[in-house]
Amino acid sequence: MEENYPGDEIFDRIETLCEQGEAHLENGQTRTALQKFKKAFKLLPAPQKSYPTGTWLLTMMGDIHFSMEKYSAAFQRFRDALEFPEGSSSPFIQLRLGQAALETNELALAKEHLQLAVDAEGLKIFDDENPKYLQFLESKTN
DSSP states (O other), X not given: OOTTOOOHHHHHHHHHHHHHHHHHHHTTOHHHHHHHHHHXXXXXXXXXXXXXXXXXXXXXXXXXXXXXXXXXXXXXXXXXXXXXXXXXXXXHHHHHHHHHHHXXXXXXXXXXXXXXXXXXXXXXXGTTSOHHHHHHHHHHHO
């Protein structure tokens, strides 16, 4: 085992907090879920950016903020997620980042990230989303 490895007990605690967060989400307790995910994120050993779990946690937190219409907080979480493993290649992260950017009037960033989401997944990525996001992108690419 590596000398700097923090130990399975830390990751077991993170996993437990994530499971609790997901259970709270399923029960509609978004604020409590958000707190569990934040607590789990804080437990990630340094350097946090080396753990894919960090990407997932930031995505969960960002999506909760987005669903609560806290777009600035959502934007920050998704922007942070880009710097974590596989964050920049995630169409969902690009989509939500673009949507949050649009909601915070960051139009150039909105266009950039919505286009990256479409480039990765095609227009189907908008199937379950408010049509205004696709309409915005179409208005900027025509």
